[in-house]
Amino acid sequence: VQLQASGGGLVQAGDSLRLSCAASGLTFRNAYTGWFRQAPGKEREFVSAITKSATTVYSDSVKGRFTMSRDAAKNTMYLQMNSLKPDDTAVYFCAVDRTLILSSVRDPKAWDYWGQGTQVTVSS
Numbered sequence: 001v002q003l004q005a006s007g008g009g010l011v012q013a014g015d016s017l018r019l020s021c022a023a024s025g026l027t028f029r030n031a032y033t034g035w036f037r038q039a040p041g042k043e044r045e046f047v048s049a050i051t052k053s054a055t056t057v058y059s060d061s062v063k064g065r066f067t068m069s070r071d072a073a074k075n076t077m078y079l080q081m082n083s084l085k086p087d088d089t090a091v092y093f094c095a096v097d098r099t100l101i102l103s104s105v106r107d108p109k110a111w112d113y114w115g116q117g118t119q120v121t122v123s124s
Contacts, residue, residue, distance in 0.1 A: 001025035001113040004095045007116030011084055013120070019079040021094030021115050028070050032100040033077045035068060036108055037090035039118075042094070046106040048079065057105055061087075084122045091117040 007019040019035070034049035048058045048068040056068055062081075070077040077094060095111040104110035 001096060001111060003077075003094050003096065003115035005092065005115035005118040008092060008120045010123065011124055015084050016080070016082045017053060017084065017120060019081070019092055019094075019118060019120075021077045023075045023077070023094075023096060026096060026098065026113075028072050028075060028077070028096075029070045031096045031098045032105065032111075033068075033070055034089075034095045034097075034105065035077075035079045035092060036095060036111075037088075037092045038117075039090040042090075044108045046108070047092070049105045050077070051102060051105070055102075057102075060105070078098050081120070085121055086122050088124045089120060089122050091119050093117045 002024045003021055005021045035047040036044050037047050038044040047061050050056050065083045067080040094115040096113045097111045
């Protein structure tokens, strides 16, 4: 399984960005797909996930501002980020897992496959 994340950049507070993550080696309908982020000096934290049954879960810090989606035909997941804040500054990682359960979705240690990360920097 390989994941390739892209779309990060430097934006101002209030701006929008869309991250993409192209996957190979598995099909999305048989896997959980997720986004995490890691700020300097902090632990990797959950952002959002889509379950095998296509339920979307968000962290409280991004709910209402970020939207996760995925295109099964392209085997690509997306993270639309609106109303960005300086606190959103981090390296964003995409992840997939075939055997996850919903209660573990927010734990980065539970996910098997990771992309390389893409930097998002939000200036004030």
